[in-house]
Amino acid sequence: MTGWTMAEKNMLAVAAAAAPSVHNTRPWTLELGGERRVAEIYELLDRALPRHDPLGRDRLISCGAALEHVRVAANVLGNMTTTELFPDVTQSGLAGRVTATGKAEPSDADLAAHGAMSRRRSHRGPFRRTRVSTGLTARILAANRTDGVELRVVGDADAEAVANVLGHSALVLRNDGAYQRELNAWTSSVRDPLPGDGVSAATRRTATLPWVGLVRATTAVPDLPTLVERLRAELLVLVQTPDDGPADHMRAGMAVEAVWLAAVGAGLAGAVLTQPFQVRESRAGLIEALNLNGFPQILLRLGFPRHHSEER
Incomplete structure (x- = not known):
């Protein structure tokens, strides 16, 4: 050839x-x-x-x-x-x-x-209250063809454990001055920065978990019952791998992107959360609370968009 x-x-x-x-x-x-x-x-x-x-x-x-x-x-x-x-x-x-x-x-x-x-963006805002059906969820998850990656839908019974992880991690990162300086250094002054130019300054105006993936010094962290309620209103997919080496991280990225693109093709919007799993005790706590047999890498949130609040 x-x-x-x-x-x-x-x-x-x-x-x-x-x-x-x-x-x-x-x-x-x-x-x-x-x-x-x-x-x-x-x-x-x-x-x-x-x-x-x-x-x-x-x-x-x-x-x-x-x-x-x-x-x-x-x-x-x-x-x-x-x-x-x-x-x-x-x-x-x-x-x-x-x-x-x-x-x-x-x-x-x-x-x-x-x-x-070309239509995929990270949707940082709230979704419509319309739930994603079980059938549509199954079709989207079937887009993953990467071996060595398990996709787990976060059910209502899991929501409190996940909310604890998001809330604790947000408090840790919100008060980490070095983390905040690094995030600010990768925040572009334009609304739609080019690939490689950092995140949009528009994310500064989005201030409530779990509708942001970026925890800033001004991020408001909801109380646990509120956060649980919000999580239960969304389709949350936990991406985990059996091990935690470089190949596992690559596979997780391949799998989540295949599912995300399938979701966009079906009219959904989404965003990935990886920050919470950078806080060691949060990641370990989630493994224990959900009795996971692998390592959580990514949380993909999906739903029907209410408006265009997006960034790469």
Whole structure:
């Protein structure tokens, strides 16, 4: 097979750029093969967030989301593909590779996911009170094709445990001066910053959990009963992996992005929360409270949007 054409390279690059990332740091670079139809995601260590993400977990989750976008775009271009994580340990920073192995018609799911990429945004506001049906939930979750990732819907019985984690983590992060300085450094002055330019300053005006993923010094933390009530009104999906290594973080990013794109295609809005799991005791407490058999990586909140309060 010949290498990528210029038009194909552009489509792959646009797809990668549309992926979500922690604090909109875009901590990856895309390398496209010359004579080979290969697309590689390299982790950018200089986009580190030492206070928010000291172990680089969220950075690799972001790289996983970008790899999922590249995989979908390559499939839409009419390719059969294989996806590998950390395929060559001699290549510093190489996190994932998509290789075209032959020709194939794109699936309806990949076409829909590709179409949703440009519409996907992080919805920081409240959802409509309309509940997501069980059938729609099942169809959305079925978009996850990544082995080694378990998706668990947070039921009403789980809501109090999750609310405790969100509330405690918010208080810790709200009072962490170093964390707040880092977040401010990655807050753009424009409403819709480009990928890699940080989060929108508009998030400063969104002040109540769980309708924000960003905890600022001014964030108002609701009391536990209020937070539980809000959580029960949303579709919350807990993304967990059996282990907690770099490959697990990449897989979590791939899985959550596949589900998020499927949700957007179905008319839903969403946002991911990873900050609470950066507080060690919160993460450990959730594992114990929900009797998890793995490691929680991401909380994806979904619902029908009420208005356009969005950012990358």
